[in-house]
Amino acid sequence: MTRNKLGALALSFAIALSLWMYVRTYVKPDYEQTFYNVPVALEGGPKLAERQLMLLSEEEYEVNIKVHGNRQDVSKINSGNIQLVANLADIYEPGEHNLTYTIIYPGDVPTGSVSAERNPDRVRVVVARKKTKEIPVKVVYEGDVPADYIKDTAAMELDYTYVEITGPEEVVDKIDHAAVTVQCSGRTESIYESYRYALRDSDDKPVDAEYITTSVSEVRVYLPISMVKKIPLTLTLVDGGGATADTTKLVIEPAEISVSGSEAALNALPELNLGTIELDQITQDTTREFEINLPEGVQNVSNLSTAKVTISFPKLATREFTITEFKPLNLPAGMTWEPLTKQLTITVRGLKSEVQRLNAADILVQVDLTGVENTAAVEPTIRFPENLSSLGEVGSYSISVQVTPDPPATEE
Secondary structure (H helix, E strand, O other): OOHHHHHHHHHHHHHHHHHHHHHHHHHOOOEEEEEEEEEEEEEOHHHHHHOOEEEOOOOOOEEEEEEEEOHHHHOOOOOOOOEEEEEHHHOOOOEEEEEEOEEEOOOOOOOOOEEEEEEOOEEEEEEEEEEEEEEEEEEEEEOOOOOOEEEOHHHOEEOOOEEEEEEEHHHHOOOOEEEEEEEOOOOOOOEEEEEEOEEEOOOOOEOOOOOOEEOOOEEEEEEOEEEEEEEEEEEEEEOEOOEOOOOOEEEEEOOEEEEEEOHHHHHOOOOEEEEEEEHHHOOOOEEEEEEOOOOOOEEEOOOOOEEEEEEEOOOEEEEEEEEOOOEEEOOOOOEEEEEOOOOEEEEEEEEHHHHHHOOHHHOEEEEEOOOOOEEEEEOOEEEOOOOOOOOEEOOOOOEEEEEEEOOOOOOO
């Protein structure tokens, strides 16, 4: 075979091969490629929100795509540059919907040069009616603080007393409150901590909150915990009127109250004094109420604002005496006095035996006229025999007197 024939044969082969490649690549589009698990993007979410709808499924939507076309165009496509998009904007009602999706090829693939088989050809989405509401936060306490401590649940504070929840209407309607559980076992100091909460129904049962979003994820709780102890209530009795603390029966109800506070504050308060009573002003058995006032930093755990105090004199007797003679003291020279009060009834109290032995003549009523001019009311001093030492006058007394200059002496 001559050189020219060999050259012509080679050229013919090259031309034939080129034609075959051209036909295979451009004229006969019989090339295909399958892309597996291609994600389908969902758009149009804002439109759902405008219609008070929400997508329930959180799954990733994936499909298989078999692309047909000429080799050159199909080879430009891969799983990273092919896009699948389904539009949620066409959904107007809650329920289950099967959406078609659009295939978007790379920009350098001519329009219409390839076709695709879809498996599946639609994606299933579930849409629910969306609802938002506020629910109260309720605190549940578990466990007990030690016996000599107390948790002040009435003073408990939350940084959020309500939380806002959003989700499927059917689920939101079941939710009654957000339950915060605070563990108190062994706690001796106030709690100031953040807690996650559980969504519960009106029967306090948990609600599946898979599709529920909340305004806050945690709630901060402040729960005061303080030391507690019982302290006695006392009253100061001032002796007088024939009565002493020893001869007076004093009953305070309640006898003690429970208080809480810091260890230092409670150690500084061994008892609580309600006030003072002067026995010479108590004429008979009596009952009074006193306010319970605590120092700063100490709280009244018993929640009692007053105490009842009963005073009686079971060992003593009371008797009235009428006095008609009064002894003046410190009458200035050249002055004359006259009692305008002609008789004074005095209530005397003391030991029964001594009261029985007392006579009106034994009672000395003294009137101090120091500085008295003209007419005045004077508080007398009342004295009893020394051998009747338990006696005393009950109440306060006054004698009206008149002090005038002596009349001038007459000349004989």
